Every structure is written in structure tokens, then in C-alpha cells.
Amino acid sequence: MKKMxxxxxxxxxxxxxxxxxxxxxxxxxNAVKNRAGVGVGSGWIVYLVNADYMEGIGTAITxxxxxxxxxxxxxxxxxxxxxxxxxxxxATHSSLVAGTGxxxxxxxxxxxxxxxxxxxxxxxxxxxxxASGTVPAYQLGEDPATQVSFTSPNMAAxxxxxxxxxxxxxxxxxxxxxxxxxxxxxxxxx
Numbered sequence: 285m286k287k288m289x290x291x292x293x294x295x296x297x298x299x300x301x302x303x304x305x306x307x308x309x310x311x312x313x314n315a316v317k318n319r320a321g322v323g324v325g326s327g328w329i330v331y332l333v334n335a336d337y338m339e340g341i342g343t344a345i346t347x348x349x350x351x352x353x354x355x356x357x358x359x360x361x362x363x364x365x366x367x368x369x370x371x372x373x374x375a376t377h378s379s380l381v382a383g384t385g386x387x388x389x390x391x392x393x394x395x396x397x398x399x400x401x402x403x404x405x406x407x408x409x410x411x412x413x414x415a416s417g418t419v420p421a422y423q424l425g426e427d428p429a430t431q432v433s434f435t436s437p438n439m440a441a442x443x444x445x446x447x448x449x450x451x452x453x454x455x456x457x458x459x460x461x462x463x464x465x466x467x468x469x470x471x472x473x474x
């Protein structure tokens with residue numbers, strides 16, 4: 285048992301050492317706004333994403349499968365900290381490679397995203413940063429000066445996208461097949 289714990293601990297340290305990080309911030313009072321142009325306030329979650337994954341993230345939102353583990357999502361922070369106090373959050377993710385450049389965007393929802401069937405809403409991505417060149421991820425503690433910062437104008441640069449989460453067709457088909465099997469079973473038992 286002790287050997288197993290030692291192996292798991294060693295693997296955790298190895299993975300943690302390979303995951304690069306990026307410091308990010310949303311600067312300016314009420315920088316994160318909803319569709320009406322009003323600051324969304326504390327408690328809302330905004331996501332730092334790899335801009336190369338925006339299409340796939342949009343697909344996950346519509347499918348109802350979006351979450352912090354969705355490919356391309358690098359980190360999240362509540363807007364209470366990010367928009368009012370101008371604090372910096374650190375996103376550490378296994379998909380970030382130290383010293384490699386990436387384009388970043390911030391994902392904002394107009395309402396709390398639940399992923400529930402038949403729910404509707406709006407989301408949008410901030411303008412992609414940096415506008416020229418890419419900001420590299422860095423190994424945590426090695427390059428604290430590397431930071432990407434979003435300000436109020438960036439949050440309004442892209443239009444809002446509407447989404448409606450519809451039931452997945454294969455899940456509905458499997459449910460119908462199961463119901464039919466139960467019905468047939470009862471019929472043949474009589």
C-alpha cells in the first residue's frame with residue numbers, strides 16, 4: 285500500500301511539474317457585462333480559453349456538455365474578484381506547454397449556464413488577445429511577468445451567440461428502445 289501511495293504521489297508531482305500556467309486578469313470596474321451592458325457582478329464565472337478551441341467550445345455549449353474540463357478551457361474565475369478588484373488569476377492546465385505561444389479569449393455567459401435540456405441563453409468570447417503575436421504560457425514560478433489582461437472594450441468586441449440545448453438524438457433513441465423492450469417483455473410474459 286505504501287508503494288502504491290508513493291507511485292501515485294510521484295505521478296502527481298510529475299504531471300503538476302509539466303502543467304504550464306498563465307496569469308490572467310480582467311481589468312476595470314464592471315469589465316464583465318451582460319447583453320444589456322450591465323456589469324454581471326460577483327458570483328458569475330468567466331472562463332479563460334484557448335482561442336483556437338472557440339468553435340469546439342461553442343459546440344459543447346449547445347450540446348449541454350460544456351464545463352471546466354471542456355477542451356480549450358484553461359481556467360475560470362468569479363467576476364467579483366476579476367472585474368472589481370482587478371486581481372489576477374492563474375490558470376494551470378496540462379494542455380499548456382511552457383514557452384509555447386497561445387492566443388487567449390474570455391468566455392462570458394449572459395445568464396448562469398446549466399447545460400439542462402431545453403435551456404436557452406447567450407454567450408460570447410472577448411476579442412482574442414494578444415492582437416499581434418501570442419502570449420506564452422509559463423511554468424508556474426519561473427516567469428511571473430507573463431500575463432494576459434482583458435479590459436472593458438475587449439468584452440464588447442464580439443457579438444453574443446444564442447444557444448438552445450436540445451436533447452441528444454442518440455440518447456433519446458436509446459431511451460425509446462429501452463421503453464419498447466420493457467413493453468415487449470411485459471407483452472410476451474402474459
